[in-house]
Amino acid sequence: MNTSDSRERIAILDTTLRDGEQSLAATLNVEEKLEIARALERMGIDVIEAGFPASSHGDFHAVERISHEIRDCTICALTRAVKEDIAAAAEALKGAAHPRIQTGLGVSDIHIRHKLHTTREEALRRGVAAIRYAKRFVEDVQYYAEDAGRADPDYLYRVIAAAIDAGATVINIPDTTGYTLAEEFGALIRGITENVPNIQRATISVHCHNDLGMATANTIAGLRNGARQAEVTVNGIGERAGNTALEEVVMAIATRHDLVPLKTGVDARRIYPVSTLVSQLTGISVPANKAIVGANAFSHSSGIHQDGVLKERTTYEIIDPHAVGVPTSSIVLSARSGRHGLRHRLSELGHALSEDEFEKVYQRFLDVADKKQRVDTRDLEEIVSDEVRMFFAETYQLEHIQVSCGNNSIPTATVRLGGPDGRSYCDAAHGTGPVDAVYRAINRVIKEPNELIEFSVQAITEGIDAVGRVTIRIQTESTPEEEPQVFSGRGADTDIVTASAKAYLFALNRLIAARRETAERARVRKN
């Protein structure tokens, strides 16, 4: 790449845990958020936006835990421009080595009048007051100018200047509606750099959405015009069409440093492993043709019949898959590889497992190797994910499952679950299909009312004997006391009905653990 390295360093703020998670049906628990935060720290992310502490106890707790554990990144917490939010954020960030509070409000007339029901001057005053209040707790305060694209430029410049005078260290310009064109967004940022007199005392940040497929282009346009922080999520997850994708921004900068003479602190080789981790923990799969991290991102149509060759591949410069950490899946293990072979391969893949964890993975590995002979990297990743990345107590365990189904029979399932009291519980049910029957049988043992809102199966490896990964989402019932909550579950097995049972139990165990935690917190608060 660039050897002289005169490139200016920009900051990456990852908001997977806030804008990515909060807005989606991807409720992660605290342990899972921590695991993602650790992975982000390892890959060299500068700022982790960890949550919105005033929004829920879960978010507060997650920001608190992440603040204590992650030492190398700035930990950012979101607030509205109100004292209670800021006080909650400051409290949650207490343990952080580098805490940052993000606060702000709308700057367009439509937001000021119709959402905030106030005047420009009052909105400006409110923003400044919020920054001053946040400065009592932390040095590093980020101010977001919501709907900046539709604001009167002169007012916007005035707001930003006042925010910087009040102590804001970072000014976040979001493309709130995701409808900006690249040149337009670039011009907005350029206008700020040219018209805000004290702008050199703060960093401009860009936060884009992908509603018209332009998030990355807008982000790059912002950086080329003076922004020095990009706000992104892993795999581009987020509400509606998602946020700007971390991997696209990092690789666009790395690949096109001729036009974007900037650099990030991100270790690109961690991109693929982090993408996989986030996909597994959120249950949001990565589309095959997702740029950089999709299964097809680097594949050409080799093997497809075509008499005339359209293109000579060698003349096309594409990113080297290894540069973004895509593993070579050629290394195959079998039952004969033994503990030593497995341990070696796992450490190559970057998994540092405890002895207990390794033993669990090894037993599952033998089980899979017994069924399908050739166990490749993707199978291994699935096993590790299944056996190790389960960040909650398993109240119920799957002991036995047996199913019969077909197009002229009534699908029927029998399940036996190990319960929290050490006893086994067995029941049977019929359903519209084998998965339905299994879920109804489990429901007869675990009486937690819920609705299945998503169900999908992906084969992880090729071949008729592939390991399938089931991902589900369930939603609890809405009650007068409680809004419905969503829990995701995953399970992998060569038998997709068994994988479905595991995924359902995973989600139910998670639901039970969350209930217990909530009850525990209520008990603590009462005392």
Added chain:
Amino acid sequence: MNTSDSRERIAILDTTLRDGEQSLAATLNVEEKLEIARALERMGIDVIEAGFPASSHGDFHAVERISHEIRDCTICALTRAVKEDIAAAAEALKGAAHPRIQTGLGVSDIHIRHKLHTTREEALRRGVAAIRYAKRFVEDVQYYAEDAGRADPDYLYRVIAAAIDAGATVINIPDTTGYTLAEEFGALIRGITENVPNIQRATISVHCHNDLGMATANTIAGLRNGARQAEVTVNGIGERAGNTALEEVVMAIATRHDLVPLKTGVDARRIYPVSTLVSQLTGISVPANKAIVGANAFSHSSGIHQDGVLKERTTYEIIDPHAVGVPTSSIVLSARSGRHGLRHRLSELGHALSEDEFEKVYQRFLDVADKKQRVDTRDLEEIVSDEVRMFFAETYQLEHIQVSCGNNSIPTATVRLGGPDGRSYCDAAHGTGPVDAVYRAINRVIKEPNELIEFSVQAITEGIDAVGRVTIRIQTESTPEEEPQVFSGRGADTDIVTASAKAYLFALNRLIAARRETAERARVRKN
């Protein structure tokens, strides 16, 4: 929108059937391609790039059929700059009302030297000769300047001027590697409009790829700088990270006509139905957070617990889902809706079925309604797709299937298939899971060696009794005479094991039909 309508009209060239299909493991048969072409014609696409006739008999035949049937669109066929390709394209396009031949070659030194092994002058001469030859057959000739972004601008301008003098009506500037930034690509187009003296005699076309997530931004930048044709695919399908998405370009132009004073002839309300059709026929599912057509594209995080409300939704302008044809899924049918209710709903959804087709759909509808009580729009779409959109002879039919499985038993399946001779064939097999067992049992009846390369299940509707759609891809064995071929299959059922069996039979029947067609063609040629 804009009432004065001074907006300039641009052309949309859809290359779903060429760059989308050819490059992916999405081998559609001729009838399926025709169905997509009809849908593109109905939605108001200007140009359909139907295939690359010289590449295979299948492509030739598809271009020929589409040329005969589609009367309102220009039908375009791709060629290399060689006589045989152009002659084949001209032959395939013979029946077209508005035929177009696309030809061209590399214009960058890296392409000229390392791929074409020639000189600039010789490459220019070859391109001009190709255009002149194509002009013998058709008036409308599109020239592609491959790798234009890396070409010496002066040479590029000279090539384009020569191409226009030779008769090219459209000059296609592809972002071959998908690595261009928006401003850079816009500047490339602007340079062409400013430096090619005869450019007003041709239309500039832009053809972008999404390797860095910038395809749409680059396309819009091209249009803002003088291009008047955009090349796109439905859902953005295509090699690697895909092509520019039709829906994003059309809606970016429609939404941002303040900055892009252009218009297309596309009926936006057809976007969602066409997206669904292409997804079903190619077996390439639409990611949930795909802009415009993804399941989450218009959804907000309502229903998710959140004590503090982050955003007031009403101040955000987003595209109205109805404007792009997203159906309201609130209308639910039950078994009591009867033939009349079903017929009414199907016609509302735009399905014009024959009596035979309707009866098939009605029987399946009763079957599903019996199992799950509430049948909504998405279930109906799945049933129609399953029963009507099967564009090949069903050599084998699923008569009976019965399966037993579980984590402590050996998964075993029995299948009975109706064969081509009117007889039934029954066999059983065990496997690593229920789907594996079913596929092995089917393999014992239908002896067509193949490998399963993709398998996925999506629940179409919510709830434990959801209808699941299974999508698979199988690949034939490579032989000395034949390259491996890929066939996709799909099946929907409340029982995912039954749906898996249907999907596998679908793919196998397609494979058998393709074999028969190839043999038939060989026989015809011999005589």
